[in-house]
Amino acid sequence: MTGILYVTDPGVSSTAQIDNLGKFLGFHSKVSKPCLVVVAGDYSDMTDVQEHEYFQQLVRAGLSEEDAEKRIGEEKAQPGISFYRPYQPPIPQPWYAADQLYCLYSDLFRMIESNTDVPIILNPGNHDLIRPYQNAFKDSKSGRIFNPEFKVEKLNGMNVAAIPGSQERLRFVDDRTYCWKDLSLNELLRQLTQSVEEHGQLDLLLTHMPPQAYDHESLLGFGCDRTPDWNLLPSRNMITDQGPRVGYNLTRQYVQIHNPHLVLSGHIEEARHAQDGTLRAGAIDKIGASIVVNPGGFFPNWFETSPVGALIDYQDGKVQSVSFIVGEGLSSTVRS
Numbered sequence: 001m002t003g004i005l006y007v008t009d010p011g012v013s014s015t016a017q018i019d020n021l022g023k024f025l026g027f028h029s030k031v032s033k034p035c036l037v038v039v040a041g042d043y044s045d046m047t048d049v050q051e052h053e054y055f056q057q058l059v060r061a062g063l064s065e066e067d068a069e070k071r072i073g074e075e076k077a078q079p080g081i082s083f084y085r086p087y088q089p090p091i092p093q094p095w096y097a098a099d100q101l102y103c104l105y106s107d108l109f110r111m112i113e114s115n116t117d118v119p120i121i122l123n124p125g126n127h128d129l130i131r132p133y134q135n136a137f138k139d140s141k142s143g144r145i146f147n148p149e150f151k152v153e154k155l156n157g158m159n160v161a162a163i164p165g166s167q168e169r170l171r172f173v174d175d176r177t178y179c180w181k182d183l184s185l186n187e188l189l190r191q192l193t194q195s196v197e198e199h200g201q202l203d204l205l206l207t208h209m210p211p212q213a214y215d216h217e218s219l220l221g222f223g224c225d226r227t228p229d230w231n232l233l234p235s236r237n238m239i240t241d242q243g244p245r246v247g248y249n250l251t252r253q254y255v256q257i258h259n260p261h262l263v264l265s266g267h268i269e270e271a272r273h274a275q276d277g278t279l280r281a282g283a284i285d286k287i288g289a290s291i292v293v294n295p296g297g298f299f300p301n302w303f304e305t306s307p308v309g310a311l312i313d314y315q316d317g318k319v320q321s322v323s324f325i326v327g328e329g330l331s332s333t334v335r336s
Contacts, residue, residue, distance in 0.1 A: 002035045002036065002156060002157075002158065002313075002314045002315065003032055003033065003034035003035055003036075003311060003312070003313060003314075004034055004035070004036045004037075004038060004204070004262075004264075004311070004312040004314060005025070005028055005029065005032060005034040005036070005037045005038070005116075005309065005310075005311055006037075006038045006040070006264050006293070006295060006309055006310045006311070006312065007021070007024070007025070007038070007039050007040070007295070007298050007307075007308075007309040007310075008038075008039075008040040008041075008208075008264070008265075008266030008267075008294070008295060008296075008297070008298065008309075009040070009041065009042050009125065009266045009267065009269050009296075009297040009298055010039070010042075010043060010108075010297075010298040010299070011042050011043070011044065011045040011127070011297065011298070012043065012044065012045065012104065012108060013044065013045040013104070015107070017299075018104075018107055018108050018111050019111070020299065020307065021039075021108075021111065021112075021298065021299075021307070022111040022112070022114070022115045023115075024298075024307045024309065025037065025039070025112060025115040025116055026115035026116070027328055028309070028311070028325060028328075029115060029116040029117075029118070031328075032311055034116075034118060034311065035118055035119075035156045036118060036119055036120075036121060036155060036156055036158070036160075037112070037116045037118055037119070037120045037121070038120075038121045038122075038123075038206065038264055039112055039120065039121075039122060040122070040123040040124075040125070040206055040208060040264065040266050041122075041123060041124040041125030041127065041128045041164070041178075041208060041266070042124075042125035042126065042127035042128060042208075042266075042267075043104075043105060043108055043124060043125070043127075043128055043133070044101055044104060044105070044127050044128055044129075045127065050088075050089045051072065051087075051089045053089075054072065054089035054090070055068050055069070055072060058071060058072075072089075075087065075090075099132070101128075101129050101132040101133070102132035102135055102136050105128075105132055105133055105136035105137070106136045106139060108136075109122075109136055109137065109140050109145060110140075112145070113140070113142045113144060113145060117144075118144070118156075119144050119145075119146060119155045119156060120144055120145045120146065121146050121147075121148065121155065121160060121162070121204075121206065122137065122145065122146065122147045122162075123147075123148075123149075123162040123163075123164050123206040123207075123208060124164045124165065124178050124208070125164070125165060125166070125178060125208040125266065125267060126165045126166040126177060126178050126179050126208065126209075126267070127177075128164075128165075128177070128178055129176055129177060130176055130177065130178060131176065134147075146160075147162070148160050148161050148162045148206075149162050149163075149164050150162070150163065150188045150189070150191050150192040150195070151191070151192065151195045152192075152195040152196055152198070152199040152202070154199065158203040158204055158314075159196075159199050159200060159201060159202050159203045159204070160202075160203065160204045160205075160206070161192055161195065161196065161202055161204075161205055161206070161260075162205070162206040162207070163185075163188075163189070163192070163205070163206065163207040163208070163209075163251060163254070164178045164208055165177070165178025165179055165180055165208055165209070166178070166179055166180070166208060166209040166248070166267060167179070167180055167181075167182065167185070167209065167248055167250070178208070182250060185250055186250070189250070189254055192254075193258070196258055201259075201261075201317070202258055202259075202260035202261070203260065203261050203262065203314070203317065204260060204261070204262045204263075204264065204314075205254075205255070205258075205260035205262070205263045205264070205290075206263075206264050206265075207248075207251050207263060207264075207265050208265070208266050208267050209247070209248040209251055209265070209267050210224040210225040210247045210248070210251070210265035210266070210267060210268060210271075210285075210292065210294055211224075211225070211247050211248060211251040211252035211254075211255045211263065211265070211285075211287060211292060212225060212245065212247030212248060212249045212251070212252040213225055213245060213247055213252070213285040213287055213292065214245070217285045217286055217287055218283070218284070218285055219284040219285060219286050219291075219334060220273050220282070220283060220284040220322075220334050221271065221272055221273025221274070221282060221283030221284065222242055222271075222272055222273065222274075222283060223245050223247075223271070223283055223285060224247070224265050224268065224271050224283045224284070224285045224292050224293070224294035225245045225246055225247030225248075225265075225268055225285075225294075226242060226243060226244070226245045226246070226268065226270075226271070226283070227243040227244060227246055227268055227270055228242075228243045228270055229242065229243035229244070246268070252287060255287050255288070255290050255292075256287065256288055259288055259289050259290055260290050261289070261290065261291070261314070261317055261318065261319060262290070262291050262293070262312065262314060262319050263287075263290050263291065263292040263293070264293055264294075264310075264312075265292055265293070265294045266294060266297075267294075268294060268296075269296055269297030269301070269302065270296065270297075270302050271283040271294035271295065271296040272296065272302070272303055275331070279302075279303045280303055280304065280324070280326075280331050281295060281296035281297075281301050281302070281303045281304045281308040281324060281326065281331070282294065282295045282296055282308065282310065282324035282331070283296075284322055284334055291319040291322070293310055293312065293322055295308050295309050295310040295324055295325070296308050304326045304327075304331075306326050306327030306328075307326075307327060308324065308325060308326055308331075309324075309325045310322060310323065310324055310325060311323045311325055311330075320335065321333055321334065321335040322334050
């Protein structure tokens with residue numbers, strides 16, 4: 001049996017948030033004893049970094065720290081700003097915050113390594129900056145942390161590969177981020193295909209952007225790639241009023257061609273299912289023979305008051321069960 005403990009989109013910006021993730025991984029590593037731990041991006045919260053830079057700009061412009069905090073508080077209190085439409089500071093993304101993000105990634109990776117003793121797989125998201133992320137990864141010393149971007153690595157007998165980031169239409173597009181133009185991604189997918197041909201059948205494919213799926217392909221919930229309808233929230237019922245599916249067609253095509261047994265996705269932090277009339281985190285799709293899992297954003301999560309993740313039982317080339325984790329317990333289990 002291969003147990004896979006999976007967390008995605010932690011979006012950390014502070015030591016307290018990193019520690020929170022560490023406690024979650026440490027607890028479930030001891031209780032569930034997984035053979036692999038997967039912690040996928042987005043690792044950083046670029047909006048928090050942006051807000052910090054905006055605060056510094058206001059102070060440099062002559063405001064006291066108290067007045068700068070008051071200004072930002074007033075802007076956050078404007079009509080239309082809510083959990084559903086988060087505050088966006090009125091400045092460009094501070095790409096020169098690379099040093100700050102390198103330290104964040106380094107602390108995060110050390111924390112992950114210290115809370116588990118099995119191989120750890122990473123896959124960055126579109127909020128992550130390429131250079132500080134890759135430098136922090138290279139500086140990892142344990143030898144148990146892997147970053148299989150567009151290549152296959154064999155870990156615990158499994159062929160594992162990763163497609164990081166998202167397509168270019170999303171925000172934070174820049175040649176320093178994990179956001180791809182279709183032509184560039186096609187070239188990288190050809191590189192991955194060559195690696196797959198050399199290694200054989202893919203057991204596990206990590207893809208930050210979930211593959212496009214259709215309603216009849218949902219095994220649990222409303223889809224790994226379905227967002228809420230932002231025009232209706234928060235006044236409408238998120239069970240009956242569903243938003244669009246926004247999965248990536250290129251990723252879907254790749255899944256259909258290579259048929260990985262298990263696909264772990266993220267990005268859509270609102271992935272959800274209904275249980276006894278209540279919305280819970282997590283969704284499962286099936287594209288061909290491939291099981292696609294998105295547990296939703298780690299924490300804070302839209303539908304849970306505790307951190308979320310997934311535990312997958314994978315045996316003999318088949319997903320036996322998927323359990324969604326909330327805090328220290330399980331919320332829903334789906335068996336094949």
